[in-house]
Amino acid sequence: MKRNVLIIGAGGVAQVVAHKCAQNNDVLGDIHIASRTLSKCEAILESVREKGAMKQEGVLAAHQVDAMDSAAVAALIRETGAEIVINVGSAFVNMTVLDACLETGAAYIDTAIHEDPAKICETPPWYGNYEWKKRDLCTGKGVTAILGAGFDPGVVNAYARFAIDMMDEVKSIDIVDINAGSHGRYFATNFDPEINFREFTGTVYYWEDGQWKETSMFASGRDWDLPVVGTQRAYQSGHDEVHSLATNYPQADVRFWMGFGEHYINVFTVLKNLGLLSEQPVTTAEGLEVVPLKVVKAVLPDPSSLAPDYTGKTCIGDLVKGVKDGEEFEVFVYNVADHEAAYEEVGSQGISYTAGVPPVAAAMLVATGEWDAKTMRNVEELDPKPFFTLLDRLGLPTRMRIGGLDGEDRAWNA
């Protein structure tokens, strides 16, 4: 049993995490939220109070911390008595926050791989470059670290594990992420543009025939006919979960597909070709040194500002193929989320909602001991069933279609 949560970060996902922690503070205990900017934490607390989200009376507090400073994070963990840290800060702080957990013994949960600000798209498997190097240390100290416990990576890793557990042999895992919602703006990214675009500017790695293969963004597209959202075009993209699933299931092809409309691709292509998505500084005629990508971020809408007007639904799932009882077997495991319902409940849009609810479910499973692994784990290495049970209750129900996309639709446990 572990109690008391420290949330690192104060963006759109952190807001969802805070609401969901508050709604479950009977299990989780005290809720602390910390980021570089105290006022952003305070705004989230205000939102939690407005919705009356606290299940029972308890601690709900904001803190200022520089998450790049491991010692400061460790001091805050000790000060707050947090036994669980949910890191939904920038992708650049994973290692310093994980180090603070190793130092203090707190459990660590994140939702995306560590990135070095100066590098785009390192060599596969991505987790091998930073996180997995600390696995033995976690084991030695008995520290629980759950990597990539958002939706994708996270829930989709559990979908893969669940599907694979149904078969005798797995042959392929195709993860499909479609946002069929509309924010009504000319152009916007659904989370931090800086991280969002970094995902798309590098090599797209995927795993096929037992080896890493490469393509580039928007080079490989395919129409998918999915539940609720209908036929949508998605493109092979680089994504964290490909790197752990390919390592854990090397016999399976592992690909990730993300849906994009023509307008998004056009804007992205123009910005990329002009050099405006570069993380390398340029110098203006006036001698000012500036990173173009940071200026693009500054002119784009703040992702959290999209929530009030966001309509439509997301569909994210895994099409997993293999063999069962000597026959070809296929299952699509998925969730459909609704932007308006998410805003109504926690004041965020659906993309933040799907990313922010799962790490809270993971934290609850750590709190109850079911996922308190005392070592480092990717989500597919943990039992998916208690996770699905919690997600059903927390607002992200798991459904499936045995036989593939055309199969009969039912709940995962029906």
Place this chain on the structure above:
Amino acid sequence: MKRNVLIIGAGGVAQVVAHKCAQNNDVLGDIHIASRTLSKCEAILESVREKGAMKQEGVLAAHQVDAMDSAAVAALIRETGAEIVINVGSAFVNMTVLDACLETGAAYIDTAIHEDPAKICETPPWYGNYEWKKRDLCTGKGVTAILGAGFDPGVVNAYARFAIDMMDEVKSIDIVDINAGSHGRYFATNFDPEINFREFTGTVYYWEDGQWKETSMFASGRDWDLPVVGTQRAYQSGHDEVHSLATNYPQADVRFWMGFGEHYINVFTVLKNLGLLSEQPVTTAEGLEVVPLKVVKAVLPDPSSLAPDYTGKTCIGDLVKGVKDGEEFEVFVYNVADHEAAYEEVGSQGISYTAGVPPVAAAMLVATGEWDAKTMRNVEELDPKPFFTLLDRLGLPTRMRIGGLDGEDRAWNA
């Protein structure tokens, strides 16, 4: 008779001006070139020397000056003994350079209207906001100031005057500017992106039925079947010469059309809609204040770097309609220029060439006295014939089609 030229500016157009002044230093005397960055002036002198452009031995010198500092420009005029100043610096320095001419008595020639860096697209007629307010002062002091003596504005104003002189009554002037050349880059502007985009982000003013009307960029397009370059789509754009021609010929409709391909329009539209063409500063997440347009400028190719690979031709002309001897009369007066030929002669692309040759022709007419008006003049207020004679010789021959675009093709003086 006036002698000795001071060129203000050291961009692509200044390079052409320097070469052409050197080629005609028997008429023009000493050639001085000054800008904020001395090394850019020196690079131009080096290019002039490489091509052996000086017609006869004489002075060719570089100077550093801040053209926003009127007293510094006046001091340089006195120091160099220049009686003619060709201002091809940034659009923001017209008034300070003109003031220096008023102070010293030197003749002033520019190629584009004055702009205030903080304002985009002021109210029509544009010349009324700055330049024309100084006309009485020019007259009083007997200072010659020739406004907008590039190609457009400039040569096209002379084309209009020439066509109107052929008729009894003018009804409409449509100026069409087509660059059918190719620079082989993903995207580039042909001159300073900051000035280039400012042209397109504001209201498009045109003159019809005796009044100012408004449209917006790319809202009004039309295919034009032109000599040499063939059928090209052009869009109504805001341009300086509309403002003086409409004032001098209020009975005529005056419109300006600029050719753009779909790719250019797409890139422009994306940048504009995202707010990346804004001259208003934004603040990055790191607290750096930066003007998006200046960052776009920094990532785009330097216009002067396009010259070596530029191929194809430009066609710029005036379709002027009216009445002659009681019958409808129509004439298209135009020039075709070649990017490769321009590079071969002066090391610049065709757009800089067409902009840079005419002010040298104007300077030569001021030197010989033919255009030494002792007051402020737009080009249509001066005799076009000696201008055309010089342009024929300097590399921008004037042709015409009486009867309109389908008419028989011949030289202006054939």
